[in-house]
Amino acid sequence: MAPLKALIFGATGAVARHCAKEALRHDNVSLTLALRDPNKPIPDLPSSLPRVQADLTDPTSLRSAVQASGATSAFIYAQGRHRDKEQMKASIAALADAGVTHIVLLSSWTIYPLSIDDAYAQGDEHAIPAKHAAAEIALREVKERYPDLRYAAVRPLYFATNVLFEDLSRGEVNVLNPAGGWDYISSEDIGTVCGRLLVDGVEGVVPIVGPRILSQSEAWGIIGRVLGKEIRVKDVTEKEFLKGSEEPMMKSLARNRHRSDEEKYPTDLVSEARANMRRYVGSEGMGFEEWATRHKGEFKQ
Numbered sequence: 001m002a003p004l005k006a007l008i009f010g011a012t013g014a015v016a017r018h019c020a021k022e023a024l025r026h027d028n029v030s031l032t033l034a035l036r037d038p039n040k041p042i043p044d045l046p047s048s049l050p051r052v053q054a055d056l057t058d059p060t061s062l063r064s065a066v067q068a069s070g071a072t073s074a075f076i077y078a079q080g081r082h083r084d085k086e087q088m089k090a091s092i093a094a095l096a097d098a099g100v101t102h103i104v105l106l107s108s109w110t111i112y113p114l115s116i117d118d119a120y121a122q123g124d125e126h127a128i129p130a131k132h133a134a135a136e137i138a139l140r141e142v143k144e145r146y147p148d149l150r151y152a153a154v155r156p157l158y159f160a161t162n163v164l165f166e167d168l169s170r171g172e173v174n175v176l177n178p179a180g181g182w183d184y185i186s187s188e189d190i191g192t193v194c195g196r197l198l199v200d201g202v203e204g205v206v207p208i209v210g211p212r213i214l215s216q217s218e219a220w221g222i223i224g225r226v227l228g229k230e231i232r233v234k235d236v237t238e239k240e241f242l243k244g245s246e247e248p249m250m251k252s253l254a255r256n257r258h259r260s261d262e263e264k265y266p267t268d269l270v271s272e273a274r275a276n277m278r279r280y281v282g283s284e285g286m287g288f289e290e291w292a293t294r295h296k297g298e299f300k301q
Contacts, residue, residue: 003030006073006198007065007100009056011035011042014161015106018191019075019198020045026199032069034062057087059094066098073198077106078135083120085134085141092138096146103149104198105139106190108132109157109207110256112269116140125255127248136205152197155207156190157264158182160291163223167300172232176241176254178217181261183210186286189277196280209273211284213265219288226292227299 006023010016011033021044023029033042034054054065056079065071074095080087095103110129111119119126119133136153143149163184166173185208193208214222217233224231238254245251256264277285 003028004073004199005030005032005069005071006075007032007034007052007054007069007071008075009034009054010077011045012040013077014187015191015194016075016077017042017045018188019104019194020049020191022192022195023199025195029199032065032071034065034069034074056091059090062091062094063098066095066100070099072100073102073104073201074100075104075106075194075198076135078108078132080131080134083130083134085120085138088135088138089141092142093145096142096149101148101150102198102201103139103151104194104202105135105151105153106194107136107153107155107205109155109209109273110252111136111155112207113266124248125251127252128256129252131249150201150203152202153205154190154194154197155205156185157209158184159190160184160186160210160288161295163219163292164295164298164300168227168229168231169301171230172234173220174234174236174240175216175220176236176238176257178233178235179215180257180259181213181215181265182219183213183265184219184288184291185210186291188291189281189285193276193280206276206280207269207273208276208280209265209270209285211274211277211287213261214288222289223292223299226289226296227301229301 008016008020011020033049033051036055038051038053052065052068054061111133116133116136119129122130139151220231220233241254242250274284
């Protein structure tokens with residue numbers, strides 16, 4: 001049986017790196033890493049893995065990457081502005097035209113409860129779901145031109161790594177809606193799911209979720225215990241959270257902070273997502289305290 005040849009885009013990032021690690025656990029898989037800078041160091045992956053220069057916003061580089069690697073599968077993520085499906089469409093078409101027949105896209109749970117068309121049509125305060133909906137629409141439309149193309153869209157919500165952006169040197173964090181809950185899914189688990197879907201050739205939308213919904217206050221309490229320091233949680237207004245930013249992505253983040261836990265995590269969808277975690281990870285995923293302990297050295301202290 002010929003080996004599965006796959007391109008992994010963005011392996012300097014944690015999700016793509018763990019996608020590659022999962023794919024390498026399986027026999028008969030040949031990986032090539034596609035990077036903007038092929039010389040950039042990547043921890044935890046064999047240095048012997050071949051690399052090609054490619055950029056998901058540059059269709060010409062994508063054709064060259066597929067031709068050089070012989071890949072028929074690819075892991076990608078959303079690129080471009082939140083209402084610019086044409087850029088993603090051109091990039092995906094370039095992959096398909098060069099011979100890729102299966103794509104795994106890192107998408108977003110924030111699209112729910114809307115259809116991808118309705119999510120794409122929203123205003124700037126919904127930039128995060130709109131950007132990922134654009135990528136899913138692009139896949140759907142490219143498939144109309146390339147009927148052999150199959151694809152899976154993986155939809156996590158709240159990455160555990162989001163907490164690493166906070167500066168803890170003052171022992172205080174500014175938090176919009178501290179009582180609001182999030183699932184804090186690990187990049188390890190997201191990448192594992194993506195790698196399994198890539199190897200197994202899975203199609204369809206695949207929601208995934210962390211094992212426990214924690215309020216932001218609870219999460220910072222866990223981080224404080226892991227780091228052995230007090231972290232005060234300061235409840236801030238949306239204006240304070242935005243700090244004058246007019247960026248659509250920041251406005252979208254702020255809007256998500258105001259959503260109720262019931263709206264963000266409907267019971268039926270969480271049940272489906274947890275079943276997907278058990279199917280592809282083998283458990284309901286890494287707990288937040290374990291994740292924080294593993295990544296203790298990455299917090300800004």
